[in-house]
Amino acid sequence: MKNKILKEKKIIIKVISMALIFSLAFAVALANNIKKDDSLANPEELTVEIRHCASCGFRSRAAALAEELKKEFGVESILVEGEVGSFNVFVNGELIFSKYEEGRFPESGEIIQKINDIMKE
Secondary structure: OHHHHHHHHHHHHHHHHHHHHHHHHHHHHHHHHHHOOOHHHOHHHOOEEEEEOOOOOOHHHHHHHHHHHHHHHOOOOEEEEOOOOOEEEEEOOEEEEEHHHHOOOOOOOHHHHHHHHHHHO
């Protein structure tokens, strides 16, 4: 009889422990979501940096993209000469497009869509 009661107590303790662990994991996930950088929610707080290869002639592409973003969000992009072959777009310090990773330049409207998607999060 005592063995049965001890086994039941152990099972109850394990169930309660598992419930606490799952509750803690949920709380941590929720806290991380709340802490998420929401600085992109307001277009006035956008900072855009376009790093491009000047010797490759990518400055005109960077300038065209900067103009597109200015029309859409009213933001002045910072054009920075980058490494050879590079064309990277950073929003609030976060890389959102890399020619190296994608193997291509951004398509028309692609960066605007990425920024809009981020602002919705």
